[in-house]
Amino acid sequence: GNSVTQMEGPVTLSEEAFLTINCTYTATGYPSLFWYVQYPGEGLQLLLKATKADDKGSNKGFEATYRKETTSFHLEKGSVQVSDSAVYFCALTEGDMGRRALTFGSGTRLQVQP
């Protein structure tokens, strides 16, 4: 079956530090990959996505590249802000001929200190 593995949190960084949150996956077929974010007291929202190998998703200074050879989709940001403090979820769907529901990783809590 499908699965997503994320690095354990919490990740604590100082403002302007570089961020990497690792994500690897196991999937049937050719999955689409997503990062969702959950800010304190808010609902889940899509941060970025990539649908084919070597695609780079980007939004709000965050980036992730779909690496089929390493089955990875690591999230990066060059300079984090206090406002980036949230829980980040890596997720996948199976692709257009497969299961449409999202399979999520366990989430990584990011805490950014001023």
Place this chain on the structure above:
Amino acid sequence: GAGVSQSPSNKVTEKGKDVELRCDPISGHTALYWYRQSLGQGLEFLIYFQGNSAPDKSGLPSDRFSAERTGGSVSTLTIQRTQQEDSAVYLCASSSNSGGSTDTQYFGPGTRLTVL
């Protein structure tokens, strides 16, 4: 425009009671999903509706759980004979007409269910 809405926002019930949770998807979205988020299990898929097709119920944890979608819009998730392990935040999401795997799923704020 309006996002996905869910009601109630919080529900406290006693073990053994039935509960109904409601989801109003974004207007025009034909795909609707239910997930739950709990401390022990993380985010889990429950059920998926796409247009008039038979729903994908593969994520429902037991036959106490059921869901329906009336008129292709509003959905109700029903949990019968609730158990303490049903305590979780129940999330609804909807996506655009195609319901494709690359479509963005937009999530509601969730219903926090507590079973005493």
